[in-house]
Amino acid sequence: MSAEPTRRRGGGTGLVFAIGAYVLWGFLPGFFLLLEPASAWEIVAFRVLMSLVFCAVLLTVTRGWRGLFGLSRQPRVLFTMALAGALIYVNWQVFVIAALTGHVVEGSLGYFINPVITVALGVVLLRERLRPLQWIAVGVSVVAILVIAIGYGAFPWIALTLALSFGFYGFIKKRVGAQVDAVSGLTLETAWLAPVAVVQLAVTGAVVGLSFGSLGPVHLALMIATGVVTAVPLLLFAAAARRLPLVALGLTQYLTPVLQFLTGVFLLHEPMPTGRWIGFCLVWLALVLLTIDMIRAARAGRRASLPVA
Incomplete structure (x- = not known):
């Protein structure tokens, strides 16, 4: 059997894994809304502890x-x-706060601009040189953030915190990816965070009280399920990353912020003034430029790898 059909089947499976991961991440805001009236601090603490339990299993x-x-x-x-x-603790905490306080759209903006942040980290930390389209995309994204800040009347700190924390998190995971598998990595991360989660639960219980176990079996099951909801997309993503080329993985990542954006605008009816629409359109333009550049680079790499006749 030739290697090409095997690679094609692996790529098809990888695409299914990638879509599954990004779709699950895209619907996370809706899941966290089901956990109300639990506070964001209680939810994240249980997310850490239940993820650790799930990883142990x-x-x-x-x-x-x-x-x-x-x-x-x-x-x-x-x-x-x-x-x-x-870093992932900061990302989780800000994301849940955004979901519970009516800022799902701004949260989606963070994941829209995350690819641009990743490119910028490559320049700052790895001394990479940007291609012209990448420079234009970074510039357009900066303008978009300014437009949103001015038009909406508030600095998009949720979006930038999510983008920066997840960008640095991805950078660190990429550096140790060859040594640390997905389950072991998440286990070590949540093990470090477990003491923080315990203290957070104690403080939250003393200040506002805990909802865990007091709102019926369905709410209890959903709180326990935060570990599964956290771990499963990460495992699917890790499986996809091993099977898919970077271009395919990069193109599918936009599913998550698109679903979050649609949830915020059409299901939760969050406000979208003109300035915010203009800013989002500029961000989407930057993503189109990055995608074109990514496809061009991949094609150039394939041509360079072909044997000379």
């Missing part, structure tokens, strides 16, 4: 504890995962 089923213990004996990996955990 997965490690037991897949017999992955030995690999995890091996990683935990490497100080560099261990503390890198601590930094990744801190």
